[in-house]
Amino acid sequence: MSNELELYDVTIIGGGPAGMYTAFYSGMRDLKTKLIEAKEELGGRMLIYPEKMIWDVGGVTPVLCRQLIDQLAQQAMTFDPTLVLGQQIVAQERQEDGTYILTSSTGEQHWTRTVILTIGYGILQMAKLEIEGADRYEVTNLHYTVQELEPFRGKRVLISGGGDSAVDWANELESVAASVTVVHRREQFGGHEKNIARMKASSVQILVPHAVSQLHSSDGEKIDEVTIAHTESGEVTRVAVDAVIVNHGLKSDFGPLKQWGLDMGDWCANVSGRLETNLPGIFAAGDFVDYTSKVRLIAGTFTDAVLALNSAKLYMDPSAPKAAYVSSHNERFKEKNKALGVAE
Template sequence: MVKDLYDVTVIGGGPIGLFTTFYSGMRNLKTKLIECTSELGGKITMFYPEKTLRDIGGITGIKGGNLVEQLIQQAKTFNPTICFNQRISDLERLSNGTFLLRSEAGEIHYTRTVILTVGAGIFKPIKLDLPYSERYEQYNLHYSVDELERFRNQRVLISGGGNSAVDWANELVSIAKSVMVVHRNNDFRGHERHVSEMREKTEILTPYTLKQLHGDGDFIQSVTIEHTETGLTKHIEIDALVVNHGIQGDYGKMAHWGLEMREERFVVNHAMETNIPGVFAAGDAVTYPHKLKLIAGGFTEGPIALNSAVRYMNPNAESMAMYSTHHEALLEMNHETLY
C-alpha cells in the first residue's frame, strides 16, 4: 500500500471545497485539498472579496473575503494536507481500486476517493472587446472590485446586467461620487430586491452597450455608449469603468475523464455520486434536478458527497459525521477556548 495514500482528495479550494475538507476531518479521514491557484476561496477571492454576502443562514451580511478567511480557518481544524498551484489533469484507477491523480506539472497524488468542488473550472472574466481596452486594465478598467476604497469619490460606470453588476452598483453607491449602470437589455438578471435597490440609487441606461473608450493611453477619461435599438450615442465622462460581462470556466482535461456532463456541469445523483464510482462532486460544478445555486446549497452538497465517499470505502460506516456539539475533538477545542 502506498504510504501517502489519502482517504479523500478534494479538488478545488473554493468555499464548498473548504467546508467539505473540514467535514472530512469531522469523519477522521486522511484528507488532502488541491487548489489550482495560489489562493483559497475560489470565485469569491478572485472576483468579489469586498462584496457583501447575505444569503447564508444565520449571517446577516459578511464580506466575501471575511467569509473565506473563516472557511480557511475552519478547513484547517483537523490539519489536512493543502496543495497550491496544481491543476489536476489526469485521473487513473489503479489495480487495487485506488486513484492516481496527476497535475499538469507532473505532481502525483494517491487517493481512495475524489470529490470535485471545482466550480466552473479555471475562471476568467469575459473581457471587453474594444480597441486598446487592454492598455487600461492596469489603471481604471476593472473586471472585479478588489478594494472599494479605490473608487471613493469617483464617477463609476458599470457595464453589465447580472448579479455581479447589480451587487457592485449597490456596494459602490456609498463610496463613489456617482454610479451609472449601462446594460444592453432593459431587464437585469440579479435578485429582484437588489435590482430594485439599484434602480433607486443609481442612474440606469438601457438598452445601451459600450461603443468606444477615450483616454490618454493610461486612464480612460470618457466612454461612448450606443443605444442598441436606435443607434444613437452618448458621451459620458468617467473616472473608473467596471466591466461585468460574465466569466468563462475551463475544466481542462478533467472534462475528458468520462464524467457525464450536462450544460457544462457534472451530472450527479441525490448522493452527489458521478457516473465514475469513487468520484463525487458538489457545488457549482454539479447539476441535478432542483439544484439550488447558492453557497448554502453547496454547504449541504459537500458533506453529502463526503458521506457517500465514506460509504463507498466502507458500506457499514455511519451515514454521517457526529454533530459538532458532540464531536470529542471539537468539544476539547471548545474547552480550551473557554479556559
C-alpha cells in the same frame, strides 16, 4: 508508483466554499484528507468579489466576502488536512485496487481512495470588453473586478453589464463614488430581485438598452470618456468617467477534466441525489454539480459537501454510519472544546 506515495482517504479538488467545507466535514468523519487548489489561495469564485456583502448564509450576520473566505479557510483546517496550493489536477488513473492516482500540471502525483470534485466552473476568466485597444487601460482605470471600494471614492464610475456582480457593485459603490452609471444592453437585469430594486431606487443612473462602443483618452493612458450606443436606434452619447468597470460574465474552462469520462452537461457534472458521479469513487459538490433539487447558494454548497463526503465514507466502508454525529456529540471535538475552555 503508488507505493512511493502517501495514501489518503479523501482528496478534494477545488478550494472554494464547497471544497473548504468538505475538508472540515471530512475531519468530522475522521478521514485522512487532502485539499488541492489550482490557485495560490483558497476562496474559489468568491475571490472575484471580496468587498461584496454576504447576507444569505445561515447563522452568519452580514459579512464581507473576504472575511467569510478567511472564516471558511480557518474552519477547513480544523482537523489539519493536507493543503496543496498552486496545482491544477489534470489527469486521474484508477488503479487495480480501486484507488486513484491524480496527476497535476506540475507533474506531482497524489494517491487517494476517493475523490471529491469541488471545482466550481473550472478555471474562470473574465469576459473582456471587445473594443480594440481596451487592454491598454487595464493598468489604469479599466477594471474587471472590484477588489476594494476605496479606490473609487469620489469618482465618476461607469459599469458595463447587468448581471449579479454588476448590480452588486453598483449598489456598493453608490454611497462611495461621486456618481455611478450602469450601461446594459438589455432592459432586464439579472441577479436577485431585491438587489435590482435597490439599485433602481438609488441615485444610480441606468442606461438601457445601451452598450459601450468606444473608449476615449486624452493622454493615451487612462479613459476620460466613454461612448455608449443605443442597441436599437444606434444613437450615441458620450459620458465623462474616472473609472470603467466591466462585468460581461465569466468564461469557464474545465481543461483536461473534460477527458475524464464524466457525465457532463453544458456547464455542470450530472450527479445522483447522493452526489455520486458516473465514475466509481469520484463524487462532486458545489457549483460543479447539477441534480434535481440543486440549490445554487453558498448555503446549498455546504449541504452538497456533507452529502458527497458521506457518500465517499460509505463507498469506503459500507458499514459506517450514514452521517457524522453533530459537533456537540462528536468525539473529535472533545479536545478542541477543552482548548476553548468549554466544559463537557
